[in-house]
Amino acid sequence: MSVEPRGQSRSPGPAPGSIDIGGITVTPFVSSRFRLDGGSMFGVVPKVLWEKKAPPDDANRISLNSNSLLIETGGALVLVEPGMGSKYDAKQREIYGPRGGEAVTALGAMGVAPGEIDIVVLTHLHLDHAGGCTVLDAGGRAVPAFENARVMVQRLEWEAATAPHPWTRGSYRTEDFEPLAGSGLLELLDGDTDVAPGLRVELTGGHTAGHQVVRISSSGEEALFIGDIVPTMAHLKLNWLMAWDIDPVEVYGRKAALLEQCADRRALLLTAHDPELSACRLRRAGRDAYAVEDGSQLCAASPARTAANPEESDA
Numbered sequence: 001m002s003v004e005p006r007g008q009s010r011s012p013g014p015a016p017g018s019i020d021i022g023g024i025t026v027t028p029f030v031s032s033r034f035r036l037d038g039g040s041m042f043g044v045v046p047k048v049l050w051e052k053k054a055p056p057d058d059a060n061r062i063s064l065n066s067n068s069l070l071i072e073t074g075g076a077l078v079l080v081e082p083g084m085g086s087k088y089d090a091k092q093r094e095i096y097g098p099r100g101g102e103a104v105t106a107l108g109a110m111g112v113a114p115g116e117i118d119i120v121v122l123t124h125l126h127l128d129h130a131g132g133c134t135v136l137d138a139g140g141r142a143v144p145a146f147e148n149a150r151v152m153v154q155r156l157e158w159e160a161a162t163a164p165h166p167w168t169r170g171s172y173r174t175e176d177f178e179p180l181a182g183s184g185l186l187e188l189l190d191g192d193t194d195v196a197p198g199l200r201v202e203l204t205g206g207h208t209a210g211h212q213v214v215r216i217s218s219s220g221e222e223a224l225f226i227g228d229i230v231p232t233m234a235h236l237k238l239n240w241l242m243a244w245d246i247d248p249v250e251v252y253g254r255k256a257a258l259l260e261q262c263a264d265r266r267a268l269l270l271t272a273h274d275p276e277l278s279a280c281r282l283r284r285a286g287r288d289a290y291a292v293e294d295g296s297q298l299c300a301a302s303p304a305r306t307a308a309n310p311e312e313s314d315a
Ligand SMILES: [Zn+2]
Pocket: 126, 128, 129, 228, 231, 272, 273
């Protein structure tokens, strides 16, 4: 199945940069770019090690993407991760340096209107993943960005976000998800769930209470959107974990199992935040690490990502 043209400006055939997973069309694209403190992204890993893989700017921030997926399966259009959106004040802009804006803008560049999205899947509700769930209306009120989409998130995550522990409160912003509560669009999941043909979410916890990953499998082919269990390709060593993880031991175990599956099954790994490479295949690199397989630069220069955000060069 291919992503058919949805606007007069689109040419027939799959969108640029799309990948076929056993007949399911997956189009990775960049919703936005931003920066986060490198220390927070690598936890206890010394800077002298991580700075070689993720060079920081003069404020110690590293470059990150909000990588999203557009998936067409079984007649449904599914958006995985609406990204961080653009509802940020001056102070937040100074901290995160968001650039590029909204998933709705990036989708528009591919000829997909927000109202055409049937399902939105969120790995979790941290601001850099859920910000794009809502947009500001003419009156400055946050409203759902995808008016016809069922928004799927784990019940555990919803509870963690709406009544956050003081330690995690800063990562959640109510304006990103509370407008969904009364909209009839919200669908709370209890554990592993099939959300569309060939598309399954799996509860991992670890990073947050209700963090989930998204598995795409069809006709013997497989891809895994691993969310914040492995945020970038610089995190392929098992013990390179983020300071944000609420349960790093749980993340370690999930990461070991998921990366082993990807390597053994030749599954495509899709990341939420890598600034260069949103998809790759893996090879083992010693006892406790994996590496990007040579020649798997599948999405390194996807035309979709530059077309979606033409103002972004990130040079
Ligand atoms: Zn994240």
